[in-house]
Amino acid sequence: METKVIILCTLTTGLEVVSEVISRGIDIVCIIGLSPSLFIKDKISGYIDISDFASKRNIPFLLLDSYELKKELDKERILKLNYNLIWVCGWQRLIPNWLIDSAKFGAIGSHGSPDGIEGGRGRSPQNWALILGCKNFDLAVFKLTQGIDNGEIILEKSFFYNDDDDILISYYKCALLLSEMIFKIIKNPELLKITKKQNGEGTYFPQRKPEDGFVDWNSSKVNILRNCRALTRPYPGLKTNYNSYEITIWNCADFDNKVSDKLGVISHVFLSGEFLVNCLDGRILIRDWSVDNKLWKPQKNMQLKSTDFTEQIKIIVQRHNSRYRDKKINSRILNFLKKN
Numbered sequence: 001m002e003t004k005v006i007i008l009c010t011l012t013t014g015l016e017v018v019s020e021v022i023s024r025g026i027d028i029v030c031i032i033g034l035s036p037s038l039f040i041k042d043k044i045s046g047y048i049d050i051s052d053f054a055s056k057r058n059i060p061f062l063l064l065d066s067y068e069l070k071k072e073l074d075k076e077r078i079l080k081l082n083y084n085l086i087w088v089c090g091w092q093r094l095i096p097n098w099l100i101d102s103a104k105f106g107a108i109g110s111h112g113s114p115d116g117i118e119g120g121r122g123r124s125p126q127n128w129a130l131i132l133g134c135k136n137f138d139l140a141v142f143k144l145t146q147g148i149d150n151g152e153i154i155l156e157k158s159f160f161y162n163d164d165d166d167i168l169i170s171y172y173k174c175a176l177l178l179s180e181m182i183f184k185i186i187k188n189p190e191l192l193k194i195t196k197k198q199n200g201e202g203t204y205f206p207q208r209k210p211e212d213g214f215v216d217w218n219s220s221k222v223n224i225l226r227n228c229r230a231l232t233r234p235y236p237g238l239k240t241n242y243n244s245y246e247i248t249i250w251n252c253a254d255f256d257n258k259v260s261d262k263l264g265v266i267s268h269v270f271l272s273g274e275f276l277v278n279c280l281d282g283r284i285l286i287r288d289w290s291v292d293n294k295l296w297k298p299q300k301n302m303q304l305k306s307t308d309f310t311e312q313i314k315i316i317v318q319r320h321n322s323r324y325r326d327k328k329i330n331s332r333i334l335n336f337l338k339k340n
Contacts, residue, residue: 003105003186006083010034010067011046012234013171014090015053020179026186028059029083035063044092046234067093078102085189087182088144092123095144105192108185110178111149112139113205113330116156120330121149122204126170129161130230132332133222136160139174141181143195148327150202152195155181166229204327206320210236214307217264220280221254223309228252237290240264241305245296251288258283266302273297277304310340 005026009018010033022028033050044067054061064074079102086107088095100107113120114134129137138158143151157180159173185191213231215224215238228238228249237248259278260267267283269275275298276283286298313336317329 001084001104001189003085003189004029004083005085005087005186006030006032006078006081008032008086008088008091008095009050010044010048011090011092012048013046013175015048015050016171016175017089017178017182019053020175021182021186022057022059024179024183026183030060030062030081032062032064032078034067035065037065045236046090069093069096069099075099085186086144087186089178089182094146094148097146100144100146105189107144108141108154108182108192109144109149109151110139110141110181112137112174114138115203115330115332116140117142117149117153118198118202120205121202122327122330123207125205126174127167127208127230127235128205128330128333130165130167130170131226132336133226134161134332137170137174139177139181141178141185142198143192148204150198152197154185154191154195157181164229166232167235168233201328203330204320204324205330205333206316208316210239212312212316213238214312215240215249215264215304216309216312217277217279217304217306219309221282221284224279224284225252225254227309240307242296242302246292247296247304248290249286249288250290251286253285253287255283255285257281261301262303264304264306266298266300266304269298269300310337313337 006029007018009015009031031050031054036049051061051063062077065071066074084104086099086103088107088109095107111117113125114129114137116138117140136158140156141154145151157177159177213236231238232250237250240247255276259282261278263278263280265278267276267278275286277286320329
C-alpha cells in the first residue's frame with residue numbers, strides 16, 4: 001500500500017528534517033503548522049510559519065489555531081485529508097487519540113537523548129546533552145501514543161558530538177540522521193510492524209524555561225561555554241545582568257587562563273565591542289551579544305551578575321517533581337546535583 005503522509009511541524013528544527021526527506025523524493029499530502037498569531041501568544045522557541053516553505057514546493061498546507069489540536073474546526077480540516085500515516089516532526093505537544101486513530105499506519109515521532117529514548121524522555125534533551133558535556137546522542141523513531149515518548153521503537157541510530165558543537169549543529173546532525181530513518185520507513189511501511197517495546201519505566205529530562213539560563217561566573221570556563229552553546233539561537237540565549245540591563249550572550253570562546261579581577265568583572269573591551277569576562281579558571285571572550293537597552297555598552301571594570309548554576313538546576317528539578325511526581329529525573333542530572 002502506498003504511504004500517504006501528513007506532517008505536523010511548526011519548528012525550524014523540524015522543518016530541516018522535513019526538507020531533507022522531501023529532497024529524497026517523498027511526496028507529502030499536507031504539512032500542518034500553527035498560525036503566526038499563536039506564536040505571538042505562546043512564544044514558541046524556534047517557531048516557523050510553514051506556509052512559505054510549503055508554497056514554494058507546491059505542497060498543500062494547513063495553519064491551525066490550536067497547538068493541542070482541541071478545536072473542532074481544526075479537527076474537521078485534518079480529517080478531510082487523504083492520509084494513512086502521520087509524521088510528527090517539530091510539534092512540542094502530545095497528539096490526541098482521535099488523530100492517531102485516524103491513520104491506518106498510525107502516527108510516528110522521534111526522540112532521543114544521550115541515554116536513549118528510555119533514559120531521556122521529556123523536554124530539551126539536546127540542550128541537556130550539551131550542558132552536561134555528553135559525547136553521543138541516541139535517536140529513535142517510534143510509534144506515538146498518548147504517553148510521553150513511550151511508544152514502540154521502529155528504528156534507532158546514534159551520532160557523536162565534537163567538543164565545540166552548539167545546539168544548531170546538534171540539530172543539523174539529528175536532521176540528517178533522522179531523515180534517513182524516516183525515508184526508510186515511508187518507503188517501506190512494513191517496518192511499522194517490526195517494532196520493539198520500551199521498558200515500562202523511563203527517566204526524564206525536565207523542561208527548561210528562558211529564566212533557567214543565566215551565567216554562573218563563579219564556575220569554570222568549560223561549564224559556561226557548554227551552557228552558551230546549548231542555549232544559543234534558536235533558543236533564548238545565555239543571560240547575565242548589569243544593574244537593570246539584561247544581556248544575552250549568543251557566542252563566547254575560551255580566551256586565556258588569567259583572572260585579573262573579581263569573577264564576573266569585564267577585564268577588557270576590544271574596539272570591535274567584544275569583551276573579556278573573568279570566571280573561575282580564566283577569561284572568556286564574549287563574541288556575540290545583545291542587550292535589552294541599546295544604549296548599554298560594555299566597559300572595563302563593569303561587574304556582571306552571577307547566578308549559581310547548581311541552584312538553577314535545583315529549581316528546574318523541583319519544578320519538574322512538583323508537576324510530574326511519577327516521572328523520575330534522568331540520572332545524569334541527579335548525579336550532577338549529588339556532586340555539587
